[in-house]
Amino acid sequence: EIVMTQSPATLSVSPGERVTLSCRASQSVSSNLAWYQQKPGQAPRLLIFGASARATGVPARFSGSGSGTEFTLTISSLQSEDFAVYYCQQYNNWPPWTFGQGTKVDI
């Protein structure tokens, strides 16, 4: 099973700041990595797939990069609606499909 590790667990930031979230895989997942956003009381929402492709309707301020074992989600200028928990997920070797433990972005 591939273990996904996200850092940091919590990130305290201010609106307008640039935010970088990290995700590491226990072995290479190539570019088979997705990022999700989850706001309180809501279902997760797909942001990024293929490590860097934005899903439909995702604002351009969200970008993903990386391959192999190291990945990054960047929010170029944090908006108030971006405060949420972000999860990475690998799909290179399944089953199981595995998620990171999440990074909470708060004020």
Next chain:
Amino acid sequence: EVQLLESGGGLVQPGGSLRLSCAASGFTFSSYAMSWVRQAPGKGLEWVSTISGNGVTTWYADSVEGRFTISRDNSKNTLFVQMNSLRADDTAIYYCARNDQVVWGYFDYWGQGTLVTVSS
């Protein structure tokens, strides 16, 4: 518009059973693998089970293997999971999710979830 609507959650005693449903609309249901993903209170996301579009192939997390059964009715655009021998650590919000059509790898649409509470 893709919509996924779960139902069937509730309070059940340890050792009990529950069947969750997910009604899908807005896409050709039989063309997509579908999954259940759960989230324990205050915790992260955990993949539970996936079924192929034709219903022939299924996969399960080790934590539910032998206790949960995923199925689908493509004539009714509905996904199911039968959960038996429920334990306290099965308490979670259960989300129905659509796998992407190409590699079945990521989950491109999610339902709002249904809460399952296992407690005496």
